[in-house]
Amino acid sequence: MKYVNLFLSFVLVVGLLSSCKSKNKPAKEEAKAEKGWVSLFDGKTSTGWRGYNSPAFPNAYWEIVDGCFHCRGIGKGDMTNTDLITEKKYSNFELSLEWNISQGGNSGIFIFAQEVPEKPIYMSAPEMQVIDNQNHPDAKLGVNGNRQAGSLYDMIPAVPQNAKPAGEWNQVGILSDNGRVVFKLNGENVVTFTLGTDEWKQMCANSKFKDWEWFVNTAKEGHIGLQDHGFEVWFRNIKIREL
Template sequence: MKYLPKIKKKTIALPLFLLGVIFTGCKDQKEANNDNENAGIETNSEEVEDKAGLNTLSAKEKEEGWQLLFDGESTEGWRGYGKESFPDGWVIEDGALKVQGSGAGEAGGGGDIIYKDEFKDFELSLEWKVSEGGNSGIFYLAEEIEGEPIYTSAPEFQILDNERHPDARLGKDGNRKSASLYDLIPADPQNAKPVGDWNEVSIIVYRGTVIHTQNGETVVEYHLWTDEWKEMVANSKFKDWENFVNAGGDDKKGYIGLQDHGDDVWFRNIKIKKL
């Protein structure tokens, strides 16, 4: 009778000891995770979750007809404007298509790039972030005209570090700030995120109506080929650019282009849906 309680004590003590170890381990892990969070360090599970949806199409997007233009691993489908190959000066970095800054503006680097197919009525969606003082742009309805740069035929969704780049103070009423129709219509509201943060963009072109959205808000709306459009262009620096006035040419379609303006800029989640 005296021996049985001793066995009972030992069988109870062992599970309690193990529970103590488990509790201590969980506490230590929780504290470590809190330390990482306070230090701005993401856990591995968060990193996997963040990267899992990058440069991919969901089942719903596939059903809706979205087409992925960049898979995060290759430059397939892209080439230099006016070139047959993909230029030096652009690289893939952490799942993003990056133009490497030359420090020489448009005079240096690999030059602008375009996607191989032309699009007419569409919705383009992507994310961008810019380096300090950075400048770039997204072209649409571009024609590839020998001897002419891309911007002579294509409207441009401006990409800019509004806080540092002097372009933000030039133009008229902020029409050179981020998400503006460059040098023509200012983005309103001006909602670009700080340098280093990703901005979400949508550009819709449908039968001449063009809509710029940035970070969930419509910031520009205008109508191509109308009398109002022609008057606006006639009162701008583009006034003598016939191909710009007639953006998209006779067929009202063109290339999607990304600009090399000599600064570090990143693009990802580039996808398009024909309308």
């Protein structure tokens, strides 16, 4: 009986140690996954952001509320200095954020934006579409859904189309690696493209951007932008990891 008790005690100790290791493992993996990520928005101030083609933050059009950038939706939607851009430019990176669009709303997330004088941000920057698929008419236009949420606007539709409806939070991931770009929406890869390739140039030729030199020859380094399209939209938990 003594040896049986010793054996059972040994099994219990091994089991407890294994349990502790299994509990600690996810925490270590989570810490490793977060390594290198930097917050682009502290949820309280506009530090690190300003208006496109402007040295100032467009306070009349954006506010910070409940840890979010909130676009008030009072602009005309095609102004040249009410979109937000990062003060810093980025080339190879992983971007993560969440967005929530108002009913009937339209907005976008831009990458590689260049500040072209007196021209809107979308003249130079590819856009991940942010839109209410059910209620904004632009979502019904384009080809095969390439103006719906998560799409490379007017070029590549998001597949699968998994956007959540207006009033709900959508999670975005954007990977940029030496010209290759992947859009992720709500945990799924939905768009992939590579800048400067023959395929890219052909897509541009078949889109509304065909005559826009800055867009066709998109830079591989630029500002990250959030669009004021004249509708209410919220962005939060914005962070980046440079590669």
